[in-house]
Amino acid sequence: MTVKVMHWGLGAMGGQMAELIATKKGITSVGAIDLDPNKVGKPLGEIFEGQTNDVKVSDDAKKVLSEEADIVIIATGSFTEEVYPLVEQALNSKKNVICIAEEMAFPAQQQPKLAKQLDELAKENNVTLLGTGINPGFVLDLQIIALTGVCYDVQKIEAARVNDLSPFGPTVMKTQGVGTSVEEFNKGIEDGSIVGHVGFPESMAMVAKSLGWELDEIKETKEPIISNTHRKTKYVEVQPGMVAGCKHIAYGIKDGETVIKMEHPQQVLPETEGIDTGDYINIFGTPEVSMAIKPEIPGGIGTVSVAVNSIANVINAEAGLVTMADLPVPAAIMGDIKDRLKK
Amino acid sequence: MTVKVMHWGLGAMGGQMAELIATKKGITSVGAIDLDPNKVGKPLGEIFEGQTNDVKVSDDAKKVLSEEADIVIIATGSFTEEVYPLVEQALNSKKNVICIAEEMAFPAQQQPKLAKQLDELAKENNVTLLGTGINPGFVLDLQIIALTGVCYDVQKIEAARVNDLSPFGPTVMKTQGVGTSVEEFNKGIEDGSIVGHVGFPESMAMVAKSLGWELDEIKETKEPIISNTHRKTKYVEVQPGMVAGCKHIAYGIKDGETVIKMEHPQQVLPETEGIDTGDYINIFGTPEVSMAIKPEIPGGIGTVSVAVNSIANVINAEAGLVTMADLPVPAAIMGDIKDRLKK
Numbered sequence: 158m159t160v161k162v163m164h165w166g167l168g169a170m171g172g173q174m175a176e177l178i179a180t181k182k183g184i185t186s187v188g189a190i191d192l193d194p195n196k197v198g199k200p201l202g203e204i205f206e207g208q209t210n211d212v213k214v215s216d217d218a219k220k221v222l223s224e225e226a227d228i229v230i231i232a233t234g235s236f237t238e239e240v241y242p243l244v245e246q247a248l249n250s251k252k253n254v255i256c257i258a259e260e261m262a263f264p265a266q267q268q269p270k271l272a273k274q275l276d277e278l279a280k281e282n283n284v285t286l287l288g289t290g291i292n293p294g295f296v297l298d299l300q301i302i303a304l305t306g307v308c309y310d311v312q313k314i315e316a317a318r319v320n321d322l323s324p325f326g327p328t329v330m331k332t333q334g335v336g337t338s339v340e341e342f343n344k345g346i347e348d349g350s351i352v353g354h355v356g357f358p359e360s361m362a363m364v365a366k367s368l369g370w371e372l373d374e375i376k377e378t379k380e381p382i383i384s385n386t387h388r389k390t391k392y393v394e395v396q397p398g399m400v401a402g403c404k405h406i407a408y409g410i411k412d413g414e415t416v417i418k419m420e421h422p423q424q425v426l427p428e429t430e431g432i433d434t435g436d437y438i439n440i441f442g443t444p445e446v447s448m449a450i451k452p453e454i455p456g457g458i459g460t461v462s463v464a465v466n467s468i469a470n471v472i473n474a475e476a477g478l479v480t481m482a483d484l485p486v487p488a489a490i491m492g493d494i495k496d497r498l499k500k
Numbered sequence: 501m502t503v504k505v506m507h508w509g510l511g512a513m514g515g516q517m518a519e520l521i522a523t524k525k526g527i528t529s530v531g532a533i534d535l536d537p538n539k540v541g542k543p544l545g546e547i548f549e550g551q552t553n554d555v556k557v558s559d560d561a562k563k564v565l566s567e568e569a570d571i572v573i574i575a576t577g578s579f580t581e582e583v584y585p586l587v588e589q590a591l592n593s594k595k596n597v598i599c600i601a602e603e604m605a606f607p608a609q610q611q612p613k614l615a616k617q618l619d620e621l622a623k624e625n626n627v628t629l630l631g632t633g634i635n636p637g638f639v640l641d642l643q644i645i646a647l648t649g650v651c652y653d654v655q656k657i658e659a660a661r662v663n664d665l666s667p668f669g670p671t672v673m674k675t676q677g678v679g680t681s682v683e684e685f686n687k688g689i690e691d692g693s694i695v696g697h698v699g700f701p702e703s704m705a706m707v708a709k710s711l712g713w714e715l716d717e718i719k720e721t722k723e724p725i726i727s728n729t730h731r732k733t734k735y736v737e738v739q740p741g742m743v744a745g746c747k748h749i750a751y752g753i754k755d756g757e758t759v760i761k762m763e764h765p766q767q768v769l770p771e772t773e774g775i776d777t778g779d780y781i782n783i784f785g786t787p788e789v790s791m792a793i794k795p796e797i798p799g800g801i802g803t804v805s806v807a808v809n810s811i812a813n814v815i816n817a818e819a820g821l822v823t824m825a826d827l828p829v830p831a832a833i834m835g836d837i838k839d840r841l842k843k
Contacts, residue, residue: 180652369840450647450790
């Protein structure tokens, strides 16, 4: 048996997943759904390195899903409401699903009703549904949970993901407010055009649930990172006094105290102010655990890898909606993925 | 329902587990087996802080195991052959088992026949058997595997656990060769009285299996750490030129090349020579991932925590012999452990 994958969404993330899967043994792409007229009708191999010419990109989801496959990877949006109809359709075709929508990492937090429906739907169809990605899905949740595993008890968790947005283009610059004035930034936060990080409530909820903490409240703040330096990338220029990015912080509050604090300042060229990019986790408990990954795990490669490396875990899992905290850790696939399958 | 635990072995590790469990909700100790005449016959609560006086330590394993419990924690030795009869007896009493013997973290590596028998025995009795601890079980295996999960591919892994043996007493000083001359050290390695770290083959095998690498060979070297400084602890004094500990290194070799290198130099007071203790993992692949936990996760607390925090995962797991790579990550128990149980 070879693991058969269908791709739903062939943008930056979905496309790189198709290319990564093409390099792995025991797994093959058997279907591809996308609405981009530049892709529809073309063989995967014409668009993605190493991919097969036997599969053509289709905009007809129903037709593609009528064929047999083990798993569908959905990479089309960030929000549960947005991807819900796609996930529903894929589950109803009796296929396991991995979805990289940020909110799907723990959909019960912001969409408890939809999460319940998806869980029931997955169970009815005897398949498994996982939401994952680098963050949420790994850095500020799974990695934190694992590190609490070495502790007698935990009083407080502080974690930060400090990255550099330099490689990203105009869209990301806009949604993070890079290059704006402070006034423009504040307006952008108000009207929702500057969004910061999507996924804090999900990461918070995953950590709290795993430990058995009941949070009273999750608070989020988004502030402009005002640059003291001149910062210039291919896509943007930031003068001193202008905004270099968005400092997004989330607080998980229990009995009136912050027990989880997560920071994700996203900006261009933080090193111009002597700031090291990295993923940082500090567990205050017995013992204290202080972890640093420097530089930070890259977001794009990380999301693509975590999703693809979770495929066998999802196929092996019991039916229903699961999170990364319910599955074995993902591992890079260096052999034949079939060796990972239980059945 | 309350999770019922039996303790088999109440030395330093087993005793701390009994104390930790006494602080947690939804779990209770219902049996205790130990051969130490200073403990036999005494109520647990007389020996271990917070424990119950309703359970007396017994040297009659058969009798204790004839009572009902969900899980037995075995903390009596380091080697599979040594703990095998105990594990067998616990499994045959139809109880799940967690064993902290280092070799039991991946018993198939050095004792494939015994591992197969234990797997069959667990399945026959419809219970789960896990070997775990901080290392092997977490630092140089589970943590490495998880970090490869963010990678497209991995060419090489280098990891080190650099610790300070200062808190440990005469037994550990002896087994690591601390305070010996180089000549005595080499003699100790030869006659087996200086052992270094137990668990490299197990960690290597767990990582390799998770990634899908077939190692040709695992090589180990043990060298004296010759001190340049004067080092003095409560239990030992090391003059310059004498041995401060054992530098134990393992190499996982594939197609003639080292693809996994693990170092575990164990010594007293490494900071006298400017060495930072810590757990370090470097994944060479796409992307490169460089992680540091400073100082290192403490061995004793870590082993006790990982074992206790894995209890619900083991009860939830399918029957058979499993490793940490087969289960969800452990998490500190801050709520009621019953909330973690599936059934």
